[in-house]
């Protein structure tokens with residue numbers, strides 16, 4: 001899910017998500033202490049290339065990823081120059097750069113900045129999303145509280161972003177998940193640019209600082225019962241972290257997990273929005289429970305302490321049961337899904353039709369077809385898009401023969 005959101009935001013193409021997910025985990029492994037041995041025994045990295053399989057592997061991974069980003073960037077630019085690109089970050093970047101020469105980097109740098117934005121939104125959001133499921137399985141009382149809140153505040157439908165001010169219990173469970181199981185537990189390292197003093201400690205210029213988020217979020221003064229999942233710490237007066245108004249707080253924005261200062265995470269709002277609709281929808285639709293093994297009739301435990309050991313963590317794969325709360329919930333969620341997919345396809349086709357009408361007669365200078373309808377959607381979509389695609393293909397075949 002996180003990958004589809006990021007691919008839509010970056011290139012307006014959710015069908016790219018599979019590649020981006022694999023590529024994101026490849027990068028994360030490479031930059032984690034638990035990745036290649038050169039990340040721990042750093043002198044090995046400086047061995048000459050023929051004796052250095054780690055550097056060769058990284059060069060291959062890097063070049064392949066960079067090449068893929070460049071391709072996406074140039075394709076998007078191509079579509080944009082023909083008015084066939086809908087809004088996305090790459091289009092916004094291209095449009096802003098068209099009249100200002102404030103970006104000194106070339107295509108490689110531009111594509112890398114945009115590609116990296118897509119990537120970082122994948123492995124980061126996946127952590128709290130998965131841990132939220134773990135938390136709900138282990139704390140049915142809170143799961144029920146979220147379901148009751150969503151039912152009463154959203155009038156029986158799936159929660160939407162506009163509902164956020166009326167869903168403090170859902171927001172508290174999300175925030176407590178991120179506190180209970182921080183997914184960048186060792187934080188992101190910074191380096192001191194000048195000599196500094198902090199509370200009597202001298203910090204020399206060039207010192208590497210590791211903000212240990214796991215420890216910050218277990219400070220017993222700020223978070224009593226730090227090992228326990230206690231969403232009430234955000235909801236009830238008397239807890240050190242309680243803050244009003246509840247229409248605004250709790251919010252995950254500004255949490256230490258996102259870092260500080262001018263390099264603070266740029267994705268806090270995206271993360272908050274994604275988690276609110278995803279966790280809210282899961283609670284609205286399903287009872288989230290341990291799975292029962294059909295062979296033994298025994299419950300399969302959902303571990304709370306098993307994760308990968310990368311820089312950004314998520315739980316190891318686990319089994320659980322997603323039981324629809326009722327047949328009505330099941331049918332409604334499938335209907336909403338189909339309607340949303342159909343609306344997306346229709347919007348893409350209408351956009352393309354308008355764009356093509358707007359520039360009839362200029363096609364001849366085109367070298368290759370471009371489309372706002374991703375290939376996968378083209379294949380899946382209905383008659384209208386199918387026939388439109390055939391017309392388009394035939395037209396391009398003609399152009400290419402000329």
Ligand code: HEM
Nearest residue numbers: 120121124125188257258259260263264265266267270271
């Ligand atoms: C659970 C979700 C996330 C967590 C915990 C997280 C955490 C972080 C952390 C710790 C940093 C480093 C901050 C520092 O240097 O002090 C960071 C930077 C960054 N994050 Fe996130 N992030 C999350 C989601 C996202 C998403 C969804 C996006 C993209 C939309 C994103 C984009 C970025 C960018 C671009 C930076 C670099 C900012 C800079 O160096 O100027 N993050 N994030």
